[in-house]
Amino acid sequence: MVKHMVDHQLDRVFQALADATRRELVARLVTGPAAVKELAQPFAMSLPAVMQHLRVLESCGLVASEKAGRVRTYRLEPAGLRLAEQWLGEQRTGWEHRLDRLGGFLAADRQEGTTS
Amino acid sequence: MVKHMVDHQLDRVFQALADATRRELVARLVTGPAAVKELAQPFAMSLPAVMQHLRVLESCGLVASEKAGRVRTYRLEPAGLRLAEQWLGEQRTGWEHRLDRLGGFLAADRQEGTTS
DNA sequence: TTTTTAGTTAACCATCTACTTGACTAATAG
DNA sequence: CTATTAGTCAAGTAGATGGTTAACTAAAAA
Numbered sequence: 114m115v116k117h118m119v120d121h122q123l124d125r126v127f128q129a130l131a132d133a134t135r136r137e138l139v140a141r142l143v144t145g146p147a148a149v150k151e152l153a154q155p156f157a158m159s160l161p162a163v164m165q166h167l168r169v170l171e172s173c174g175l176v177a178s179e180k181a182g183r184v185r186t187y188r189l190e191p192a193g194l195r196l197a198e199q200w201l202g203e204q205r206t207g208w209e210h211r212l213d214r215l216g217g218f219l220a221a222d223r224q225e226g227t228t229s
Numbered sequence: 230m231v232k233h234m235v236d237h238q239l240d241r242v243f244q245a246l247a248d249a250t251r252r253e254l255v256a257r258l259v260t261g262p263a264a265v266k267e268l269a270q271p272f273a274m275s276l277p278a279v280m281q282h283l284r285v286l287e288s289c290g291l292v293a294s295e296k297a298g299r300v301r302t303y304r305l306e307p308a309g310l311r312l313a314e315q316w317l318g319e320q321r322t323g324w325e326h327r328l329d330r331l332g333g334f335l336a337a338d339r340q341e342g343t344t345s
Numbered sequence: 346t347t348t349t350t351a352g353t354t355a356a357c358c359a360t361c362t363a364c365t366t367g368a369c370t371a372a373t374a375g
Numbered sequence: 376c377t378a379t380t381a382g383t384c385a386a387g388t389a390g391a392t393g394g395t396t397a398a399c400t401a402a403a404a405a
Contacts, residue, residue, distance in 0.1 A: 120249045127247035132393085133236045136316070143323040150351060162394055164353075169392095183351050183402040191324055198317040200252070201310055207259040208307055248363085266381060278364055280383075285362095299372040299381050 119196075125173035126197045134158070135166050139189065142176060146188040235312075241289035242313045250274070251282050255305065258292060262304040 129135055138152055153163040167187060170176040175193035178185050245251055254268055269279040283303060286292040291309035294301050 120252075123252065124247055124249060127243050128392095131240055131243035131247050133240060134393090136236075136239065139320060140323070143320050144327060148351080158393090159395065160352075161354085161396090165393070180352085183400095185352070189324060191321070194317055194320055194324075198314060198321065201314040201317065204255060204259050204310055205307070205314065207256070208305060208310075211260060244362095250363090264381080274363090275365065276382075277366090277384085281363070296382085299370095301382070 122173070122196060123200055126175060126193050129169050129173045129175055130197065132166070134163075135170055138163075138166060138170060139175060139194075142187060142189040146186050148184045148186050150184075152187060238289070238312060239316055242291060242309050245285050245289045245291055246313065248282070250279075251286055254279075254282060254286060255291060255310075258303060258305040262302050264300045264302050266300075268303060 130139070134156060137155070141147060141152060141155075149160075149164065149167065152167065153160050156163055167176065167178070171178060171187075173193060174190055176187055177190045178187045180186075246255070250272060253271070257263060257268060257271075265276070265280065265283065268283065269276050272279055283292065283294070287294060287303075289309060290306055292303055293306045294303045296302075
C-alpha cells in the first residue's frame with residue numbers, strides 16, 4: 114500500500130529531472146550549497162523562472178533550502194536522487210537476471226539437445 | 230558539442246519515466262517482449278492511450294518494436310535506461326567526492342588545529 | 346534615511362500531456 | 376466469404392508546464 118506513494122514520488126522526481134535547467138541546478142548543487150542569485154546567474158531566463166524550477170526541485174525532495182536574512186540558500190538532498198537511481202537499478206538487474214536465465218536455458222539446451 | 234543532444238535525450242528519457250503507467254510498461258518488458266494487447270491488459274485506460282505511452286517510450290529509445298502479421302511486439306532497449314542511470318550515478322559520485330573532500334578537510338583541521 | 350539588493354508574488358500566455366471516443370485497416374479464424 | 380481480432384489514426388479536451396512582465400517586501404549598505 115506504500116506502492117502508490119513511492120510511485121507518486123517517482124513521478125515527481127523523474128518529472129523534475131526531465132528538464133535540462135533543473136538538471137543543471139542539481140549538478141551545480143552537487144558541488145555545494147548556493148544562494149538563489151548564484152544559482153540563477155548562468156541561465157538566460159528570468160529570476161522568477163529559476164525560482165519556479167527550484168520550487169519544483171524542492172517540492173519533490175531533491176533539494177532543500179533555508180533563508181537567512183534576505184538570502185535563501187539551497188542544498189542538495191541526496192535521498193531523492195537515490196530513489197530514482199534505485200528504481201533504474203532494479204529494472205537493470207531484472208533485465209540482467211532475465212538474460213542470465215535465458216543464457217542458462219540455451220546452454221542447457223545445447224548440452225541436452227532436448228526439450229520437455 | 231554533443232552536450233545538447235545528450236541533454237535532449239535525457240529530457241525525453243526522464244520525461245518518459247515520469248509516468249507510472251510507462252514505468253509499469255518498462256517493468257513488464259524487463260521480463261521479456263510482449264504484444265500491445267498483452268501490455269495494455271493490466272491497465273484501466275483505453276488501448277489508444279496505452280499505445281501513446283508505448284510511442285513515447287519508443288520515440289526516446291527506451292523500447293523498440295516490430296510488427297509481424299497483425300501483432301506488434303515490443304521489447305526493452307536497455308541503452309536508454311543506462312543513460313539515465315549514468316547521469317544519476319555521475320551526480321552521486323560528484324556528491325560523494327564533495328563529502329570526501331569535506332571530510333578530509335575537517336580531518337586535517339582536527340589534526341593540525343590550523344588553517345591555510 | 347535613502348537606496349540598493351535578494352527574493353517573492355501574481356497574473357497571464359503558449360504549448361504540451363494524458364487521456365477520451367469513433368472511425369478505420371488489415372490479418373486471421375470460422 | 377464474413378466475422379473477429381489486433382492495431383492504428385484523428386480530433387477534441389481538461390489540466391499541467393515553463394516561461395514572461397510588473398508590482399511588491401524586507402534586509403543591508405551608503
